Amino acid sequence: MNNENLENYAKEIAAKFSNKIKKSWQDNDELHLDVELNEMQKICDHVYKNLNARLATIICSDERKNTGSFVIRYVFEKGSAFIFVIVSTNDSFPSIASSVPAAALYEREIRDMFGLIPAGSPDERPLVLHEHWPDGIFPLRKEFELGTKAKRQEKDYPFLRVQGEGICEIPVGPVHAGIIEPGHFRFSVMGENIINLETRLFYTHKGIEKLAESMRIDDALLLSERISGDESVANSSAFCQAIEKIARVDVPRRAKKIRTIFGELERIYNHMGTLAGISTDASFPFGAARLNILKERMMRLNESLSGSRILFGVNRIGGVRCDITDENKKLILETLNQTAGDFDKIMVLLRSKSSFMDRLRGTGTIPRKVAHDLGIVGISARSAGIDVDTRYDHPYADYDLHNHRTPQELMKHEIEMEKRTGDALARFEIRAQEVRDSIGIVGKSLDLEDGSLFASVPERLESFRSSLGWAESHRGQTLHWVMTGEDNSIFRYKIRTASFCNWPAIEQAVSNDIVPDFPLVNKSLDLSYSGNDL
Amino acid sequence: MIKATRKGIMGNGIETAKDLTDSLSSKSYRGSVTFASEPADEQRKMLEEICPTKALFSVRESNVMGLDNGKCIMCGYCGEAAKIIKISNKPVPPARMRGQIIGYSSTKFSQEKSYEQIGNELKGKIQKMFGRSLSIRQVDAGSCNGCEIEIAALNNPVYDIERFGIHFVASPRHADVLLVTGPASRNMEIALLRTYEATPNPKIVIAVGACACSGGIFGDTYATTGGIDKIVPVDVYIPGCPPRPEVLLQGLLLAINRIPHDGSS
Numbered sequence: 002m003n004n005e006n007l008e009n010y011a012k013e014i015a016a017k018f019s020n021k022i023k024k025s026w027q028d029n030d031e032l033h034l035d036v037e038l039n040e041m042q043k044i045c046d047h048v049y050k051n052l053n054a055r056l057a058t059i060i061c062s063d064e065r066k067n068t069g070s071f072v073i074r075y076v077f078e079k080g081s082a083f084i085f086v087i088v089s090t091n092d093s094f095p096s097i098a099s100s101v102p103a104a105a106l107y108e109r110e111i112r113d114m115f116g117l118i119p120a121g122s123p124d125e126r127p128l129v130l131h132e133h134w135p136d137g138i139f140p141l142r143k144e145f146e147l148g149t150k151a152k153r154q155e156k157d158y159p160f161l162r163v164q165g166e167g168i169c170e171i172p173v174g175p176v177h178a179g180i181i182e183p184g185h186f187r188f189s190v191m192g193e194n195i196i197n198l199e200t201r202l203f204y205t206h207k208g209i210e211k212l213a214e215s216m217r218i219d220d221a222l223l224l225s226e227r228i229s230g231d232e233s234v235a236n237s238s239a240f241c242q243a244i245e246k247i248a249r250v251d252v253p254r255r256a257k258k259i260r261t262i263f264g265e266l267e268r269i270y271n272h273m274g275t276l277a278g279i280s281t282d283a284s285f286p287f288g289a290a291r292l293n294i295l296k297e298r299m300m301r302l303n304e305s306l307s308g309s310r311i312l313f314g315v316n317r318i319g320g321v322r323c324d325i326t327d328e329n330k331k332l333i334l335e336t337l338n339q340t341a342g343d344f345d346k347i348m349v350l351l352r353s354k355s356s357f358m359d360r361l362r363g364t365g366t367i368p369r370k371v372a373h374d375l376g377i378v379g380i381s382a383r384s385a386g387i388d389v390d391t392r393y394d395h396p397y398a399d400y401d402l403h404n405h406r407t408p409q410e411l412m413k414h415e416i417e418m419e420k421r422t423g424d425a426l427a428r429f430e431i432r433a434q435e436v437r438d439s440i441g442i443v444g445k446s447l448d449l450e451d452g453s454l455f456a457s458v459p460e461r462l463e464s465f466r467s468s469l470g471w472a473e474s475h476r477g478q479t480l481h482w483v484m485t486g487e488d489n490s491i492f493r494y495k496i497r498t499a500s501f502c503n504w505p506a507i508e509q510a511v512s513n514d515i516v517p518d519f520p521l522v523n524k525s526l527d528l529s530y531s532g533n534d535l
Numbered sequence: 536m537i538k539a540t541r542k543g544i545m546g547n548g549i550e551t552a553k554d555l556t557d558s559l560s561s562k563s564y565r566g567s568v569t570f571a572s573e574p575a576d577e578q579r580k581m582l583e584e585i586c587p588t589k590a591l592f593s594v595r596e597s598n599v600m601g602l603d604n605g606k607c608i609m610c611g612y613c614g615e616a617a618k619i620i621k622i623s624n625k626p627v628p629p630a631r632m633r634g635q636i637i638g639y640s641s642t643k644f645s646q647e648k649s650y651e652q653i654g655n656e657l658k659g660k661i662q663k664m665f666g667r668s669l670s671i672r673q674v675d676a677g678s679c680n681g682c683e684i685e686i687a688a689l690n691n692p693v694y695d696i697e698r699f700g701i702h703f704v705a706s707p708r709h710a711d712v713l714l715v716t717g718p719a720s721r722n723m724e725i726a727l728l729r730t731y732e733a734t735p736n737p738k739i740v741i742a743v744g745a746c747a748c749s750g751g752i753f754g755d756t757y758a759t760t761g762g763i764d765k766i767v768p769v770d771v772y773i774p775g776c777p778p779r780p781e782v783l784l785q786g787l788l789l790a791i792n793r794i795p796h797d798g799s800s
């Protein structure tokens with residue numbers, strides 16, 4: 002079914018741009034179009050506007066040794082298909098940010114890391130490498146040594162300045178007041194109202210993509226778990242799937258089910274943490290305390306099952322590392338039953354507090370148009386009425402079994418989607434609903450088939466093959482692209498987590514809200530700094 | 536497991552961890568790497584090769600294998616590769632010197648005190664030394680947010696660290712202790728240094744997790760500095776990936792013992 006779709010897209014694009022496409026081929030769910038650099042803008046425009054595809058990521062890689070130039074892949078997501086528009090360049094490439102707004106951040110990233118210039122880009126400031134980084138050194142180029150210690154330079158970062166009578170600037174961070182990750186926020190306020198917010202991130206940039214290129218595949222798997230500690234299962238599943246596709250390995254059904262179970266357990270404990278955070282930030286610590294008890298309970302369940310409280314070490318290439326025994330099944334069911342009941346009671350309490358609900362209603366609204374233009378994913382997108390969920394759009398692990406809706410349910414779902422308002426309350430309610438759904442999915446997945454935990458993986462992987470892997474973390478879609486190099490090495494590992502897509506949304510969400518609501522909006526969007534900064 | 540209190544989640548029952556059995560790590564927890572016997576020559580070589588963070592190393596000119604817990608991320612790859620390695624559920628205790636968290640194939644770890652015992656000992660010491668509570672500022676210097684989850688767990692009703700007179704404050708100017716996580720990314724270097732300078736004396740710096748101790752899996756690259764002791768002086772190292780809440784509390788106790796009575800630092 003999927004291949005048919007790809008075929009249609011391929012035909013449609015070929016009909017319009019037949020002589021502009023140098024080469025086109027299909028691989029799994031991916032349609033690759035190798036195009037001329039100067040025609041790329043038009044083709045991307047067509048795919049984005051006429052096919053109504055979402056920009057999923059832009060991948061650049063330094064393939065000068067193989068093909069003589071840098072290769073940039075624009076990846077669009079359309080239904081269950083991924084459309085790659087591929088160009089080669091050696092110095093600059095046309096910017097598509099004016100017609101595809103979501104592309105702006107990727108283009109800035111490519112300029113920092115590869116030194117290629119996006120011609121006509123609306124924002125020419127650095128992104129990943131801060132102002133102390135010297136000009137002319139580009140970490141993801143192949144000649145750059147991983148251990149290079151660049152000399153610091155003195156420079157200032159030009160923030161956007163809002164001017165006018167009564168406008169005040171509030172700089173916040175990178176070290177914040179709570180136990181959270183670092184990032185800088187520059188508020189321009191008029192009284193209490195936020196006129197403009199500018200985020201400056203990448204304080205936790207650890208060079209993960211470059212580091213992976215020096216690692217064995219098994220070690221890179223550990224690295225992928227640590228992209229963002231709380232989404233370890235989602236990120237490692239995505240990485241494993243990319244490698245499994247390259248190696249053409251079929252994961253046993255049992256392993257797929259176990260991946261599903263751990264993926265959902267991760268979602269449950271994180272959603273509880275986020276709901277607790279929302280409760281704290283809306284000044285209702287009682288609800289937060291109760292939810293945190295449930296989160297701790299789930300983390301202890303994680304530990305009994307996987308040996309790690311935050312589910313490190315679940316996945317391996319070809320399957321999973323930890324089994325779920327009959328004894329474990331009983332433990333899971335007991336804990337989840339108890340937790341589900343308690344969770345409902347807390348939700349009833351929270352919903353009955355008008356001061357709490359008022360704080361959320363209409364706060365941090367993301368309009369649907371904005372959500373669409375920025376290409377946001379996960380709960381933030383669903384709260385704005387955009388129906389994206391990688392678990393069902395691109396079923397992985399065992400999710401093809403959970404994707405059945407009756408026509409009536411489908412209709413109900415669509416009406417529900419239309420009603421969503423994109424505010425903090427919508428995100429709160431969707432999260433609460435997802436906790437219940439996840440508990441259901443875990444319950445259904447517990448009827449494990451007999452079979453091995455992992456399939457054997459060939460000793461040697463084909464070199465210079467590439468593939469996408471994906472998963473839906475509790476934040477949204479995480480998309481990993483791996484290209485193998487010689488001798489089982491990794492040539493390029495491009496990671497795009499949900500946070501990278503969703504961070505720009507916060508600048509839009511808080512405009513016209515008041516400063517004290519910012520922590521609440523931030524928590525309701527549940528963004529990872531580490532997952533964004535890599 | 537946490538026992539359900541009689542009144543359920545909305546009632547006034549007590550959820551806080553009291554004795555050792557409350558917070559004991561489950562059997563499957565990956566807490567530390569132990570050696571069942573001395574590894575042979577070729578085994579040492581194989582183990583060195585397999586360890587992703589180079590935590591396992593051969594001690595030169597001897598038959599002993601070293602294990603740098605400051606680097607170990609508890610992936611368990613060594614346990615899967617060699618039978619003589621056992622993954623124990625006992626976490627590695629924190630230490631004051633970087634060298635003290637390096638174990639050898641002969642060392643054994645044990646945790647003899649319960650969470651509450653450690654907490655109460657700490658409470659007494661804080662009282663004696665400060666006559667008030669202890670204030671902590673947490674600084675993330677590039678962590679993956681795993682350590683933050685565990686530090687935040689200290690504040691939940693189960694661990695409830697405030698009952699021991701310890702609380703987290705919003706500014707380094709109010710803090711006695713800096714709890715630093717992450718491999719110290721280059722982009723956080725200056726912010727970390729400024730936070731340290733803004734903290735009044737006497738101050739204590741605690742490196743939390745394998746990354747803060749040694750760079751962990753992120754190592755020492757163009758974007759990281761390979762451990763926070765390259766930037767600020769560290770008083771206590773807490774190994775683990777991430778360290779459990781009990782171990783964090785143990786680390787705090789160790790740190791308090793380090794503050795000189797005359798207040799100079």
